[in-house]
Amino acid sequence: MNALTFRGVENVAFETVPDPTLEEPRDAIVRVEVAGLCGSDLHPYFGREVGIERGTVLGHEFVGEVVELGAEATRRLDDAGPGSGFGVGARVVAPFxxxxxxxxxxxxGLTARCQRGQLFGWREGGRGLHGGQAEYVRVPFADATLVPVPEQVEDPGLAILAGDILSTALFAVELAAVADDDVVAVVGCGPVGLLAIRAALAAGARAVVAVDTVESRLAAAERFGALPARAPSGGVDPGEALAMVLERTGGVGADAAIEAAGTPRATRSAAALLRAGGRLAAVAVHSEPNPGLSPAEMYDRNLTYAAGRCPARRLIPNALRFAAMNDALVLSLISHRLPLSSGPEAYRNFGARAPGWLKVLLAP
Ligand SMILES: [Zn+2]
Ligand SMILES: [Zn+2]
Structure with a gap:
């Protein structure tokens, strides 16, 4: 089959690799309809995350059709009863x-930390899983991992987003415990931050102030329903956002903040916008030893800091419903739909943050 493989730092190849086969009784083989290219794919691409084996098929976002299903997965799905299971021929989406x-x-419900779970598109020392940027992908524990895509979700882009960034946005709102009438700050207006704006409003937020340094992202934040606030680039100062938050909260500060940028600087901006007792949810990948917020500051202002990888499998059913209800807005995040063979070029452009490259779908 054709696949995109990791050949080294900033080196992705479109090449022919062996087809995957069932290895365990709970495996499935999925024929990929569409695979996503994600910001987290860039960590190994640029060598920020090391250890990935040469030849690994990349990608952790895919939607496709079950073409083979192991005996034990079939038995478990049959036991799940009518309506809740799926079989060969089902259209499914996977978490990462x-x-x-x-x-x-x-x-x-912490499915992303499953004791036997593995990340798609990461092989190291001869172990691990190949990814979904390919014609076929092997899925372990398929009966527990895959989610059937409802009929009303026709566009594979909606399902791809539900499998990762939309689930992550819903998780951010859950971690930040956004409640009715809250004023919420969202720091970082990439795709996750934008969807978190919408999700926070759906959860009852009275207002969402969105902070970013880039004008085009702030324009998008406004389309998603937020009040856009320009932050000066380089500093930790949340800029005009603080005045906007204070104005809407009687001078107290935001009830919750969602940090979707993954930097200590963004953490500090988010914390600065919170009221005493506020809740800060961090859902972007962090790779520094220090979150940018000290225990003393959290103590002195009674802040709650919650972070972590989204348990996407648990949230995908909700995310699919949310995607179907907000389809035009959700699909507006997809900037490119390309053949899988354009993958190496897509990695270059997406990696270089070329203007307009927001979310890329690749079709085998
Ligand atoms: Zn992803
Ligand atoms: Zn588990």
Whole structure:
């Protein structure tokens, strides 16, 4: 089959690799309809995350059709009863990690930390999973990992976004415990931040102040329903956002803040906008040893800091419903739909943050 593989830093190849096969009784093979190119794919691409094996098929976002299903996965899905299972021929979306569905973390809804879970598109030392930027992909624990796509979600782009960034946006709102009448700050207006704006409003937020340094992102934030606030680039000063938040909260500060940029600077801006007792949710990937917020500051202002990888499998059903209800807005995040063979070029442009490259879909 054809696939995009990791060949080294800033080196992705479109090449022929062996077709995946069922290896375990709970595996499925999915024929990929569309794969997503995600901001997190750029971490190994630029060598910011190291250890990925040469030849690994990249990608952790995919929608497709189940073409083979192991005996044990079939048995478990049959046991799930009519309406809740799926079989060969089903159109499915995957979260970015596999999950067993039965371990303590899965049962607690923390599917992204499944004790037997693995990230798609990451192989190291001969172990791990190939990814979805290919014609076919093997999915372990398929009965617990895959989610059937409802009929009303026709556009594969909606399902792709539900599988990762939209789930992450819903998770941000959950972590920040956004409630009715809250004033919420969103720091970082990439695709996750934009969807978090919409999700916070859907959860009852009275106003969302969106902070970014880039004018085009602020224009998008306004389309998603936020009050846009320009932050000066380079500093930790939240700029005009603070005045906007104070004006809407009687001088107190935001009830909740969502940090969707993944930098200590963004953490500091988000914290500066919060009232005493405010809640800060961090859902972007962080790779620094220090979050930019000290225990003393959290203590002195009774702040709650919550962070982590989104348990996408648990949130995908909600995300699919949300996507169907907000389809035009959600689809506006997709900037490019390209053949899989354009993958190496897409990585270059997306990686260089070329103007207009927001979200890329690749079709085998
Ligand atoms: Zn992703
Ligand atoms: Zn598990």
């Amino acid at each position: 990690t596999s999950n067993c569905g039965t371990c303590a973390h899965c049962r607690a």
